[in-house]
Amino acid sequence: MSNPYARIFSEPGAKGFSIAAFFGRLPLAMAPIGIVAMLSQTLGEYWLAGAVAATYGLGNAFLAPQISRWIDRYGQTAVAAPAAAVSAAAFVLLILASHWNWPAWTLFATALGAATLPSMSAMVRARWSELFRDRPELNTAFAFESAADELIYISGASLSVGLAAAWFPEAGMLASTLFMVGGTAAFLLQRKTEPAVRAPQADGPAGSAIRQRPVQIITLALVFVGATFATAEVSAIAITTALGQPGAASLVIGVYAVGSFVLGLVLGALNPRLALHRQLLIAVGVLALTSLPLLVAGSSVALLAAAVFLSGVAISPTFITAFGLIERRVPASMLTEGVTWVMTGIGIGMSLGAFVSGWVVDHFGPQNGFWVSVVASLAAALTIALGQRALAGERAAPGRLAVS
Incomplete structure (x- = not known):
């Protein structure tokens, strides 16, 4: 092969x-x-x-x-x-x-x-x-870039x-x-x-890419996904500190990103044939499911690392399929803006997730910070589930709006 x-x-x-x-x-x-x-x-x-x-x-x-x-x-x-x-x-x-x-x-x-x-x-x-x-190679390229983003977050x-x-x-x-x-x-x-610069047709989609229904759905979903990413970092720091091993936080956070990094590369190599909107629904569903063990993983660093690794495996697949859908559902003349809105959603989610999980940790204890991950990942899954019809539409070409 x-x-x-x-x-x-x-x-x-x-x-x-x-x-x-x-x-x-x-x-x-x-x-x-x-x-x-x-x-x-x-x-x-x-x-x-x-x-x-x-x-x-x-x-x-x-x-x-x-x-x-x-x-x-x-x-x-x-x-x-x-x-x-x-x-x-x-x-x-x-x-x-x-x-x-x-x-x-x-x-x-x-x-x-x-x-x-x-x-x-x-x-x-x-x-x-x-x-x-x-072409199918595009999914592999997006998988590589998602893995690169993970590596940047780990090292930067x-x-x-x-x-x-x-x-x-x-x-x-x-x-x-x-x-x-x-x-x-x-x-x-x-x-x-x-x-190449592609000027939009006079009768095609106009204005900002955020007016496109797929961009709205995916950006909102990735706000919630970004919140789970930040919550893992904040809660890991709080729990390892409570366990008397604050230095272990970097190891736990690294394990979280490594799981996502590896699975993202594997997914890019496999290039699944299932429709992308279905792949995204599965990815966020797995994200929600694997967030549950986090609620009972605060008794030791080893258990925490294992649960965090498991919860991170769906992050890269979520990013890969989300960007792939943007490429397919947004007109080529709006592609850069469409991708940027999704990146913005991740950043906003990380900021909100860090704030909310920090507040929860301060008021209810380190272990309860992961409830933010559970709620946020369920919200992401619900958003993508409700948006399946719009995400399944054909590419928005000049002269035709995306199906919504």
Whole structure:
């Protein structure tokens, strides 16, 4: 049996833009925690560090889909290059503001400016779609990128915090900015694989991709999935601390992501023939089912790690099928924006999940934080189940709206 991953990377230019995109999106994991690590050390105020990080995160959640919409309209290089330049300049100013103890308002202003960071995850998937549209290799490519996202979440946050602790407070943010500049530049310089700009037809779907019913359904579902992701991290930290083994939290969180990473690669190699909307329903159903053992897994680190590993296996399959459905149900002229809305949903879910699970842990104890995972995963499954008819519709082509 031939290696499906070797097949997708044999396409001219595929290795180059995928490697560049990996480094270009490291700030996805490095920047939010890097801001907290930097400001908490230089200013000594966690509430301010968290508020500045939230300003960046929420700002990017709002701006990234708009930037991606312009990318669909005018091209990746024409829009992403200036947007990334503004983001990089703002990150540098934020680092200087932290180092030189500038007024607090400058921290918020520069964090908001840095939020113009374009969605590299969306742009790289748009390039894969350009290469393999309507071909089975596209599912393998999306599986690889979902696994890459997992690896970024595993390594990026740890790298950012580790650099800030080992070298100097701004080290993590400086490295994040350098990765973003170098990765984005290398990605955009590869013009041969840049997707062609497709102008929408006059009688076709107009406006934002979020007006498309499949985008609304999948984005909402992945808000809940993102919440389960963050809840696992918060609850793992709280439980291992309560067990007197706080250092084990990194191991538990790593196991969570590893399970998802491995199964995602396997799914990409197998390329199941079942309809994608059915695959997504199965994935979120498994996610809900495997969240239940978490409720009774707080007696030891070993038991916690096993339950967390089991609960993580459906994350990558959920992401892979979700992005595959977006590619099939959203007009090509809106693809980058459509993918970005889904990424935004994950980010919003992670922020809300961390907040809600933290509140539950504070008020009801470490073990009960996992109830947020159970409720969120059930909500994701219900959302996808109710949206099956819309998700089963044919691709929204110019001149025809998606079935809803």
